[in-house]
Each structure stands twice: as structure tokens, then as C-alpha cells.
Amino acid sequence: TSARPFNFSAGPAVLPEPVLHRVAAEMLDWHGSGMSVMEMSHRGKEFGSILEAAERDLRELLAVPANFRVLFMQGGGLGENAIVPLNLSRGGKVDVVVTGSWSRKSAAEARRYADVQIAADIGSGHKIPTDWALRDDAAYVHVCTNETIDGVEFHAMPELPNGVPLVADVSSHVLSRPIDWRRVGLAFGGAQKNIGPAGLTLVFVRDDLLGRALDICPSAFNYETVAANQSMFNTPPTFAIYVAGLVFQWIKGLEYGGKQGLAAIEQRNIDKAALLYGALDASGFYENRVDASCRSRMNVPFFLKDDKLNEAFLAEAKAAGLLQLKGHKSVGGMRASLYNAMPLEGVQALVGFMKDFEARHG
Ligand code: PMP
Numbered sequence: 001t002s003a004r005p006f007n008f009s010a011g012p013a014v015l016p017e018p019v020l021h022r023v024a025a026e027m028l029d030w031h032g033s034g035m036s037v038m039e040m041s042h043r044g045k046e047f048g049s050i051l052e053a054a055e056r057d058l059r060e061l062l063a064v065p066a067n068f069r070v071l072f073m074q075g076g077g078l079g080e081n082a083i084v085p086l087n088l089s090r091g092g093k094v095d096v097v098v099t100g101s102w103s104r105k106s107a108a109e110a111r112r113y114a115d116v117q118i119a120a121d122i123g124s125g126h127k128i129p130t131d132w133a134l135r136d137d138a139a140y141v142h143v144c145t146n147e148t149i150d151g152v153e154f155h156a157m158p159e160l161p162n163g164v165p166l167v168a169d170v171s172s173h174v175l176s177r178p179i180d181w182r183r184v185g186l187a188f189g190g191a192q193k194n195i196g197p198a199g200l201t202l203v204f205v206r207d208d209l210l211g212r213a214l215d216i217c218p219s220a221f222n223y224e225t226v227a228a229n230q231s232m233f234n235t236p237p238t239f240a241i242y243v244a245g246l247v248f249q250w251i252k253g254l255e256y257g258g259k260q261g262l263a264a265i266e267q268r269n270i271d272k273a274a275l276l277y278g279a280l281d282a283s284g285f286y287e288n289r290v291d292a293s294c295r296s297r298m299n300v301p302f303f304l305k306d307d308k309l310n311e312a313f314l315a316e317a318k319a320a321g322l323l324q325l326k327g328h329k330s331v332g333g334m335r336a337s338l339y340n341a342m343p344l345e346g347v348q349a350l351v352g353f354m355k356d357f358e359a360r361h362g
Pocket of ligand 1: 079
């Protein structure tokens with residue numbers, strides 16, 4: 001166990017401690033090269049081997065089919081909100097399922113390039129709507145499969161009835177569970193929650209969707225161009241890719257509950273979330289409002305029923321070594337993000353603190 005505090009940030013977020021130690025140890029001299037990874041040409045053989053290993057391990061962990069390209073890009077989740085319609089919409093129709101703040105933002109950005117229709121909208125509710133108004137001639141359907149702010153997660157990749165490609169923003173739960181690639185045309189995610197440092201964006205794109213970009217699409221954001229150049233059309237975020245590669249190795253080696261790799265991480269995430277939701281539901285002092293069918297394993301927003309206690313809660317939590325629990329400003333209250341690198345002990349410490357705080361203030 002660690003002497004560091006437990007960090008519940010929604011992102012950039014906690015990284016596995018062994019990875020941080022390894023990065024520190026290799027900072028001045030990567031594998032006898034005499035260079036930090038930050039100082040290497042992206043076209044040299046050293047970085048080439050780092051990128052190759054990262055892609056291989058990522059493909060293995062997520063069982064990415066051969067007809068998907070894996071792109072290591074810049075731009076972040078909000079960048080992809082423009083890059084996806086520039087590449088896939090052909091200026092035509094895009095259907096968006098709004099399940100929270102991030103998919104709402106995606107719809108607004110796509111309107112600059114496409115005829116956007118909201119196929120369903122969670123509104124101020126807390127349950128993913130099941131009735132979707134989909135257009136058969138849409139270029140794609142956009143969903144955000146884990147809403148980081150609202151704490152709403154799809155526990156199965158939606159299956160579209162009409163064969164239209166599904167685009168999934170997986171930023172805040174990628175690598176926390178398997179992805180059902182049969183249902184996906186494209187998935188994208190920023191790295192800064194479950195994967196590594198900010199600045200790296202992963203894109204998984206089915207190869208039949210390449211080559212559809214609008215003329216105005218910047219070359220550095222054209223998926224076909226990026227894919228044809230093995231993510232080296234422009235300089236990729238090399239250091240972030242290196243750290244991500246170490247995180248992939250860490251996940252591959254992880255054992256938990258008799259499982260290994262992604263299955264182990266998923267089981268640990270299930271157990272962490274069950275522990276926290278169980279404590280919230282058993283208490284009359286705290287509450288989580290999301291429907292049980294779609295509660296996020298990664299981001300758990302919760303409220304103190306007496307919100308006058310919020311500041312005391314945050315100050316005492318920090319003093320107890322529990323960091324960054326403040327809820328998103330649009331929602332208020334608290335939010336505990338339980339990404340892959342958060343150990344079970346961190347959630348046990350949080351739940352213990354919450355019970356203690358309730359006993360003292362309840
Ligand atoms: N989508 C989701 C689901 C997110 O959680 C975030 C970041 N919190 C974004 C998109 C935006 O990412 P970025 O700030 O990297 O553009």
C-alpha cells in the first residue's frame with residue numbers, strides 16, 4: 001500500500017504508482033539510449049519500438065479486431081467532437097443520443113458540420129432513454145458510453161437496429177471493461193482518465209469508414225491520412241504514448257479475484273463501485289440519484305443531503321488523504337472517480353471516512 005493520498009480526480013487522474021516509479025527511473029536515460037523519451041525523434045527506432053509495443057498491447061487488451069485501425073492522436077475528446085463529423089458525416093445527417101453533458105456538447109459541435117438530430121435526451125432525468133428516434137440515412141449515431149459528469153454509463157454497447165455506424169465517446173471508461181466491437185464503427189477517448197497523461201487521444205476506427213472526410217478536414221485530423229502514416233503524419237504526443245504503453249503493461253500483469261489483465265481490472269472496478277454505491281444507498285445522509293441500471297463504475301456523483309456540510313466534508317476528506325472529491329460545478333455535491341488506477345483500498349478508505357463523517361455530523 002501507498003503512502004500517497006488517494007486521488008479521486010475525474011481527470012487528469014490517478015496513475016498506477018508502479019508506472020510513475022518506472023517513468024521516474026527512466027526519465028534521464030531510456031533503456032541505455034542516453035535520452036529521455038521526451039527528447040527522442042518520433043521517427044527513430046527507439047520511439048518506434050515504444051509505439052509498436054503500445055499498439056500491440058492495447059489491441060491485445062481490448063481484443064481489437066484486425067479491421068480496426070488504432071490511431072494515436074492529439075485533440076482530446078472535445079477535438080474529436082469536430083474531427084468525427086469532419087471525417088464521417090459527409091455533411092449529411094448525424095443522430096445523437098444525449099445522456100448527459102458530454103454527449104450534449106458533442107451534438108452542439110457536430111451541428112457546425114452536419115444536420116444533427118437528437119435521437120433521445122435524458123434531460124434532467126437519471127436513466128438512459130430507451131426510445132430512440134433514429135434516421136436510417138444518418139451517417140452515424142453518436143453516444144457517450146460513460147458520462148463523466150453525470151455518472152451515467154451504458155453497461156452494454158447499444159445495438160443499432162438500422163446498420164448505421166455507431167460512434168462512441170469512451171473517454172472516461174476505456175480499458176475499464178471490454179468493448180463489443182461488433183456494435184461499433186468508431187470509438188474515441190482522451191487518455192487522461194484511464195490511460196495516461198493528457199494530450200493523447202485514442203481513436204479506434206473500422207477501416208471501411210476511412211476515406212469519407214470533408215475537403216475542409218485538416219490533414220492532421222484526417223483519419224485516413226493518420227492511419228496511412230501509422231499515427232506519424234504529424235508528431236504524435238510521444239511522452240504520453242510512452243506512459244500509456246507502461247499503463248497497458250501494468251494492466252496486462254494485474255491479477256485480481258483469480259483473473260488477469262482486463263478481466264482483473266474489470267472485476268476490481270465492479271467491486272470498487274459496489275462498495276461505494278452500497279455505502280451510499282445504505283445511508284440516509286448521502287445519496288446518488290442515478291438509476292441503478294446505468295450507474296457508472298467510473299464516476300460516482302453523490303450529494304450530502306445537507307449541502308451546508310459540503311465544505312467541511314471536502315476539507316476533512318483532504319486532511320484524511322482523500323483528494324479531489326468536489327463535484328463538477330454544473331452538478332454540485334461530490335464526485336468520486338474510481339478509474340483503473342484507484343486501488344480497492346482507496347474506496348475502502350473513502351467509505352470509512354464517509355461513515356465517520358456521518359457519525360460526527362449526522
Ligand atoms: N468526453 C468525455 C466523456 C469526457 O469525460 C471529457 C473530459 N472530461 C471530454 C469528452 C473532453 O475531453 P478533453 O477535455 O480532453 O477535450
